[in-house]
Every structure is written in structure tokens, then in C-alpha cells.
Amino acid sequence: MTIEINNLHKQFGKNEVLKGVDLTIDKGNIYAVLGPNGSGKTTLIKSILGMVIPDKGKISVLNESIKKNWKYRKKIDYLPQIANFPPNIKVKELIGMIKDLRNSSSEEEELIDLFGLEPFLNKKLSTLSGGTKQKVNIVLTFMFDSPLIILDEPTTGLDPKALISLKELIQKEKTNGKTVLITSHIMQFVEEVADEIVYLLEGEIYFKGSIEKLLEQTEQANFEHAIAAITTGSHA
Amino acid sequence: MLKILKYSFYDLIRSRWSYVYFLFYLALGFVLLFLNNDVSKAVITLMNVIIVLIPLIGTIFGVMYYYNSREFTELLLAQPIKRSSIFMGQYFGVAGSLTLSLVLGLGIPFVLYGLMQSNAIFDFSLLLVTGAFLTFIFVGLSFVIAISNENKIKGFGYAVLLWLFLAVIYDGLFLMSLIVFEEYPLDKFSLVATILNPIDLSRILILLKLDISALLGYTGAIFKKFFGTNLGFLISLAILLLWSILPILGLRYKAGKKDF
Numbered sequence: 001m002t003i004e005i006n007n008l009h010k011q012f013g014k015n016e017v018l019k020g021v022d023l024t025i026d027k028g029n030i031y032a033v034l035g036p037n038g039s040g041k042t043t044l045i046k047s048i049l050g051m052v053i054p055d056k057g058k059i060s061v062l063n064e065s066i067k068k069n070w071k072y073r074k075k076i077d078y079l080p081q082i083a084n085f086p087p088n089i090k091v092k093e094l095i096g097m098i099k100d101l102r103n104s105s106s107e108e109e110e111l112i113d114l115f116g117l118e119p120f121l122n123k124k125l126s127t128l129s130g131g132t133k134q135k136v137n138i139v140l141t142f143m144f145d146s147p148l149i150i151l152d153e154p155t156t157g158l159d160p161k162a163l164i165s166l167k168e169l170i171q172k173e174k175t176n177g178k179t180v181l182i183t184s185h186i187m188q189f190v191e192e193v194a195d196e197i198v199y200l201l202e203g204e205i206y207f208k209g210s211i212e213k214l215l216e217q218t219e220q221a222n223f224e225h226a227i228a229a230i231t232t233g234s235h236a
Numbered sequence: 237m238l239k240i241l242k243y244s245f246y247d248l249i250r251s252r253w254s255y256v257y258f259l260f261y262l263a264l265g266f267v268l269l270f271l272n273n274d275v276s277k278a279v280i281t282l283m284n285v286i287i288v289l290i291p292l293i294g295t296i297f298g299v300m301y302y303y304n305s306r307e308f309t310e311l312l313l314a315q316p317i318k319r320s321s322i323f324m325g326q327y328f329g330v331a332g333s334l335t336l337s338l339v340l341g342l343g344i345p346f347v348l349y350g351l352m353q354s355n356a357i358f359d360f361s362l363l364l365v366t367g368a369f370l371t372f373i374f375v376g377l378s379f380v381i382a383i384s385n386e387n388k389i390k391g392f393g394y395a396v397l398l399w400l401f402l403a404v405i406y407d408g409l410f411l412m413s414l415i416v417f418e419e420y421p422l423d424k425f426s427l428v429a430t431i432l433n434p435i436d437l438s439r440i441l442i443l444l445k446l447d448i449s450a451l452l453g454y455t456g457a458i459f460k461k462f463f464g465t466n467l468g469f470l471i472s473l474a475i476l477l478l479w480s481i482l483p484i485l486g487l488r489y490k491a492g493k494k495d496f
Contacts, residue, residue: 046495049313051310051496052495052496071316076314085308085311086247086311097243098311098315101239101317102315
């Protein structure tokens with residue numbers, strides 16, 4: 001088991017974001033965490049990373065409890081939702097800095113090549129466009145060799161060519177036996193890459209299973225409609 | 237932690253503001269020495285400037301750095317680094333670079349002027365030491381304020397208000413209480429009240445070392461009795477140290493609980 005979550009609760013002020021989430025993520029699959037805006041997807045992911053501290057409940061990553069622990073993050077590659085980078089440093093320096101901080105082996109050359117980032121290496125991050133920043137973000141995430149990869153909205157701002165490269169990259173990591181966790185609002189992308197769907201609604205897990213099971217349960221022929229149908233509850 | 241410290245420190249050293257701060261002290265040092273033509277007198281004038289300015293600069297720099305490096309902090313939080321190390325590294329990076337600007341900016345003109353041969357060397361080092369303490373204290377306090385307030389404007393406001401209170405309002409309240417309660421023996425009270433404010437404590441510490449306490453009258457004598465001894469001196473340094481440690485503990489506590 002890669003991730004195990006038991007009875008996770010989190011409240012921001014009066015806003016109860018997670019209301020008792022139970023979830024197990026098995027090794028070697030690609031999971032898509034879906035749900036409407038504000039359903040708690042990012043909070044769930046940030047709880048796994050230890051950026052958000054849960055009010056109640058237990059999370060363990062690779063059989064290690066994450067409470068008051070930070071070493072487990074060595075086994076996670078995380079792609080944050082909005083690429084918020086320090087503006088005054090160059091792309092090259094940022095890559096070097098993250099490498100130095102993680103202190104583990106990395107293969108960034110191939111990825112820089114794949115996304116065509118060489119001309120930007122000596123540019124400051126504040127001068128890059130949104131899509132290019134996202135490419136830098138992807139390079140920073142995939143350059144390490146960790147068993148768990150978490151991607152929060154990885155497709156934001158990517159051009160079609162980069163999107164294809166990203167999909168190939170995700171599939172390659174899967175064949176290497178890694179577990180991938182993705183959130184996205186692009187259903188076509190999810191349908192193409194994900195093995196399992198985890199659907200969050202109002203802070204609870206509403207559905208978990210394969211795409212086939214979802215289609216069957218909602219009696220819809222099309223994945224996008226099936227997802228829309230869950231929210232209306234027409235399958236119940 | 238050391239790696240974070242290194243990056244924060246380099247980041248600041250490269251920034252324009254560190255140079256401005258450094259050049260300001262450099263200019264201040266040269267101008268004061270030129271005008272006073274005497275190391276001891278320059279130290280006294282310098283003290284009056286420093287005691288108010290260092291806390292202000294420390295507060296503003298601390299708050300600004302915290303809010304400006306939010307993106308970087310979030311990036312770091314997802315990395316395998318201990319949470320407290322991230323914030324401690326940034327704190328020591330800011331406080332360290334400010335202290336460096338202070339020590340070099342003032343040190344260079346004074347050494348060039350012939351500080352090493354004068355007998356003011358002890359007073360001058362005391363000035364730098366208290367300056368360093370004040371930097372660490374106020375950067376720490378401003379970090380705690382910034383981490384407790386998501387809203388930049390609020391954080392900035394509270395931090396400046398804290399500086400205003402400790403640098404100006406506190407003295408006013410202190411003087412007023414002395415006038416209101418003038419019929420009571422107040423020497424113990426004033427001693428304690430002075431100790432509780434790091435700015436006042438630093439001022440008195442330097443003043444008394446400069447042997448001008450005679451100007452302070454009876455209370456001055458009591459202060460001299462307390463601060464003038466080695467024990468009083470050590471207690472004062474210990475309190476400054478305590479003042480530096482408290483914000484660090486607060487920062488660690490806040491950092492451990494905060495959601496990003």
C-alpha cells in the first residue's frame with residue numbers, strides 16, 4: 001500500500017473541507033482524484049504532503065506515519081497547482097537549488113530537452129510565460145526518482161506537444177512501477193491516463209473504482225457525462 | 237537548515253536593499269566621525285540613531301522578506317526538509333545579513349579612523365553587540381507577526397505598531413507613570429520597566445557603559461549600581477538573549493501548526 005488514509009478531517013475556520021476521508025492507494029497504478037471546485041482535492045493532497053495539518057485522522061505513506069515526520073517526503077515528487085516560484089532566480093539556479101536541497105540523484109537534462117527549455121535556462125522565472133513555468137514545474141517534479149508522484153492540475157497552460165510528452169512521461173513512470181496521483185478538470189486527459197478514479201464530493205469520497213465501473217454504475221456511455229451524472233446523483 | 241540559511245543569505249546579500257542598508261551605515265559612520273572628530277562622542281550619537289533605527293529596519297525587513305518569500309517557502313514545504321528548519325533558516329538568513337551590514341558598515345569607518353588605538357573600542361563593540369541583539373529580536377518578532385497573519389497589510393501594520401510601541405509609546409507610558417506615581421519609591425519599578433523593553437534596556441546598557449550616568453541623577457545612580465556591576469551587565473545580556481529566544485520559540489510553534 002502506498003498511501004493509507006483513515007478518517008481524515010480538516011476544517012478551515014467554519015468551513016469543513018474534509019469530513020472523514022478513508023482512502024487506500026495501491027502501488028503501481030495511476031489514480032485520478034476528481035471532484036467539483038472546493039471539494040477538498042488540494043487539501044487532501046496537501047495533507048498527504050504534510051503542508052496542511054489534519055484536525056483528526058491518520059495518514060501513512062509507504063507504511064510510515066506522516067505525523068511529525070518529514071523524511072517520507074523524500075519518496076514523493078510533487079507538482080504544485082500553481083507554479084509559484086521565487087521570481088528573482090534563474091531557471092538553472094532553481095533546478096540546482098532543488099537538487100541541492102533534496103540531495104538525491106536526478107536526470108534533468110533529458111527532461112529539459114523533452115520540453116525544449118534550453119533557451120530559458122538563463123532567464124529569470126518572473127519573465128517566463130505561464131506554460132513555460134509549468135514546464136519548469138514538470139521538470140522539477142519528474143527529475144527525481146521517487147516511488148510516489150503527486151500531480152496537482154499538471155495540464156494547466158501546456159501546449160499540445162508538451163501535453164503528449166507529459167502523458168508519455170506518466171505512462172513511463174507507471175511501467176517503472178511508480179504510483180501516480182493526479183487531480184485534473186480535463187476529463188479527456190483523465191480518461192486517457194487514469195486507471196482508477198477517486199471522486200470527492202463535499203469532503204467525502206463519493207466514488208472509488210475503475211472508469212468501467214463508473215460507466216456501469218451511472219449507466220452512461222461517455223466518461224465526461226458519467227462524471228457529471230455522479231454529482232446529480234442520478235445513479236443512486 | 238544550513239542550506240536554507242545559505243540560500244536566504246545569498247538571496248539577501250545579492251539584493252539591492254542589503255547594499256543600501258550597508259552604505260547607509262558606512263555613510264553614517266564616516267559623517268559622524270568627521271563631524272565629531274572623536275570616537276567616544278561619535279559612539280554616543282550613533283547610539284541614539286541605532287537604538288531606534290535598527291529595530292525599525294529589522295521589523296520592516298523581516299515582514300517584507302517573509303511575505304516576499306512565500307512562494308519559495310511553499311516550494312520548500314513539499315521537499316524533504318523539516319518545517320522548522322525552513323523557517324529557522326530564513327530567520328537566521330535575514331537577521332544574519334542585516335547584522336553583517338551593520339557590523340561592516342559601521343566597523344569599516346571606525347577601524348579606518350583608528351578605533352583600535354582608542355579606548356572606545358569596548359564601548360563600540362558593546363554598541364555592535366546590542367545592535368546585533370536588537371536585529372535578531374526584531375526580525376524574530378516580525379517573523380512571528382507575519383506568520384500569524386495571512387493578510388500582508390495587517391501583518392505589516394501590526395509589525396510597525398509593535399515597533400512604534402516599543403520605541404516610542406512605551407517610553408511615554410513609562411514617563412507618565414513616573415509622574416503619576418511620583419510619591420512612591422519608583423527605582424525598582426523603573427529598573428524592571430526598563431528591563432522589559434529591549435530598546436530601553438539596550439539604551440541604558442550603552443549609556444551606563446559610557447560613564448555619563450551622572451547626568452541621570454538619583455535613578456541613574458541606582459541604575460549604575462545595577463547595570464554597572466558585572467552581575468547587572470550579565471543579567472542584561474541574559475535578558476537580551478531571552479528576548480531573542482522567545483520569538484524563535486514562537487516562530488517554531490506557529491510554523492508547526494500552520495496550514496499552507
